[in-house]
Amino acid sequence: MAYDTYKIIDILISNISEMSEVQSIGICGSKRSFPRAGEGDIDIFIYCDIVPSPEKRQAILNQLGNHVQEVKVNIFEEGHWGIGDFVLINGIETWLMYFTVNETVTDVESILSGKYPDKLDNYYYPIGRCAMLKNINILYDKSNFLDNLKKRLSKYPDKLGKILIQYHLDELDDTEDLERAVVRKDVLFYHFAMDIAVDHFLQALFAINKVYFPSRKRTLDFIENFNIKPEGCNEKLLEVIRLGGLSEEIDHSFSIWSNMVNELKKLSNIGEINSPSSL
Known part of the structure; x- marks a missing residue:
């Protein structure tokens, strides 16, 4: 039975949230309006006490079975976009980006203090991270980390x-x-x-x-x-x-x-x- 994208994403988020290290999960854009294949991708941001091991993340993705067309773990590591895994869902590129809670808080506070007034390498805008987090749609928030962060960002300093x-x-x-x-x-x-x-x-x-x-x-x-x-x-x-x-x-x-x-x-x-x- 072929599942639609929404159902597969729901299963994926549920599976990821079951990892004990995971505190919060958010998505850029609408929770229910995903792009069609070739028209865009899905960015999912996952905030953890510590990032789960590649083996643990691979096991979670394997649970999706033939509902996904491709799975890759550790496509990128560290850097501005955290630790990244890739899943192809009904032809839609889906990126799972893992960050620790502590590094995220430190990063945001540095940006808000004016430490990074301009873009960095590869047209990464640190201030854009604040824009993303302010408007992120929360899918899972065990300890209200994302909710509190959104409140912190609600007033432009x-x-x-x-x-x-x-x-x-x-x-x-x-x-x-x-x-x-x-x-x-x-x-x-x-x-x-x-x-x-x-x-x-x-x-x-x-x-x-x-x-x-x-x-x-x-x-x-x-x-x-x-x-x-x-x-x-x-x-x-x-x-x-x-x-x-x-x-x-x-x-x-x-x-x-x-x-x-x-x-x-x-x-x-x-x-x-x-x-x-x-x-």
Whole structure:
């Protein structure tokens, strides 16, 4: 009998939760709206006192039998994404990422203190971990670890906002590469420099609006709902990119960009005024 994805995930979560080391399990996105095969993957985050051994995790996955098409244990170890196992469920790539409770708490507190104001290797945004945990859907929470963590993250720290805003606005002041690309009308170099600049712009904008920056995905949707942003922000960002692809329009692109950055700097003061501690 073929099981649907929802039932297999339910069985998988139930089996994982039976391991004594496991404290909490959460999933990114909806608990009941999974992607179709080839349209996305399923990310499941598992928080433990200590991560169960590979043999123990393999035994748990083996219980799924022929309800899954592929199982791999220890696909990756340590790093930003913990210890990872892989399961193919009805053609959907499903990632099981194991972390210890202690390392997660330490990591979150370091991020909230402003220790990691920018992305790290391979476009990993530490602040994105806070965004994920704040919005994670809880599937199992034996000791309320995830529930308490979500409460901890519910209020965006003013100190963090100030650190991130200042850091990224300072980075936006470095326009040497952009100016050089404009003078040379070098489209590829301009896009290289602009990608870096846009990254700092977005992170500053999110911090001004007191929203944890998740990643570069779906940023236009987020910006659409922001109260504090340069006028016509989405449209102008797209125009900067479009015009930057034409050598004869690079200077126009840079002019729009410079005005947006100047407006963002002015808006950063509004963000401070509107912070809860300032009211």
